[in-house]
Amino acid sequence: MLFAVTDPDAGSRGISAFVVEAGDEGLGFGAPERKMGLRGSPTCEVTLDDVRVPADRLLGKEGQGLRIALGTLDRTRAVVAGQAVGIAQGALDAAVTYTKERRQFGQPVAQFQGVQFMLADMETGVRASRLLAYAAAEAAEAGVPDLSLAGAAAKCFASDTAMRVTTDAVQLLGGAGYTRDLPVERMMRDAKITQIYEGTNQIQRVVIARALTR
Ligand SMILES: Cc1cc2nc3c(=O)[nH]c(=O)nc-3n(C[C@H](O)[C@H](O)[C@H](O)COP(=O)(O)OP(=O)(O)OC[C@H]3O[C@@H](n4cnc5c(N)ncnc54)[C@H](O)[C@@H]3O)c2cc1C
Structure with missing residues (x-):
């Protein structure tokens, strides 16, 4: 296209x-x-x-290209939100599995409250992102008036969450997380693009703010 x-x-x-x-x-x-x-x-x-x-x-018709592009982005941003949720969920699952198995100071590292609070924030972020992605997909199917806002909010929040969750997953896997032997460093690199393509997250915030203030 x-x-x-x-x-x-x-x-x-x-x-x-x-x-x-x-x-x-x-x-x-x-x-x-x-x-x-x-x-x-x-x-x-x-x-x-x-x-x-x-x-x-x-x-469409000659001269309608920008309208078609923006209308397409309103729908495809829900897809990027879904991609971000998938990457974040993968990183969270890997972090939970690893921290329950890895032992330091006589116990699984998942028993330390400092680790548990990180896992709790990761889970909360992924859940909220998933709901925003579903809401944006529903808005895209229904073609509701605030479709742009729903797509931008879902993409922006889910991708920022994916970046944070994957970075935290690398942290929770310690030195092993930084190697290519385990999958989370790849997830961290893959998460970054979701903050950039289909419009950067600065642009998503412009879209959201415009919808609120027009
Ligand atoms: C792997 C990959 C795949 C891609 N696939 C496609 C594809 O299939 N089809 C396609 O068309 N494009 C594709 N792109 C392009 C992608 O959509 C753009 O790179 C992205 O939208 C950002 O545009 P830009 O690179 O021109 O950044 P720029 O517009 O040059 O932005 C540079 C910086 O300035 C900031 N900025 C720019 N304008 C504003 C503003 N008004 N307010 C605040 N900050 C602003 C940006 O947020 C960014 O931080 C792909 C890019 C990559 C990396």
Whole structure:
């Protein structure tokens, strides 16, 4: 799905959306980016060199591209919230399992209150994120007026939570958590992208604040 300026004088109404297919002449892909995380999903630059597509590949009407992009983001932010919940839940599960098994000073480290309070905050954050993600998915299906707000709030909260929970999971696994032998360092790297793509969390806060103050 490609957004292109079709009328440079029309500002935000001069952008149109097109379907461009992988085999289209002139479409190219750069080398895979060398990323911090999300390595299970390749990311490349897309290049366009005189690509021509038939008129029926225009999505909606000419000039509606920005509207289509923003409407899409309202829905896909619930998906990123879901991704963040999954990563955070994985890290929490690993932290609970490890701290119940790892013994220091004669007892499992999960028995120390300092560890328990961290686990409790992680669990609370994951639960709240899951509910916000479900609420955003429900809003997307129903097409309610505050869909943008629901998607932005869920994505922002769940991704910030995923970053905190995965960082805490690395902490709770001690030195082992910092190695690639255990999965939590990968989860911490993967969580970071959920704060950035589909609009950074600063932009989510702009969307939320605009909905409240317009
Ligand atoms: C792995 C990966 C996959 C991606 N996949 C896709 C994809 O499939 N399709 C696609 O279209 N894009 C994709 N992106 C792009 C991604 O959506 C953008 O990188 C992201 O939205 C941030 O935009 P930017 O990089 O231009 O940051 P910038 O806009 O340059 O932002 C830089 C900094 O300034 C802050 N900032 C910018 N504007 C404001 C503001 N108004 N108020 C406060 N702070 C602000 C940002 O929050 C950020 O901290 C992908 C990126 C990555 C890393």
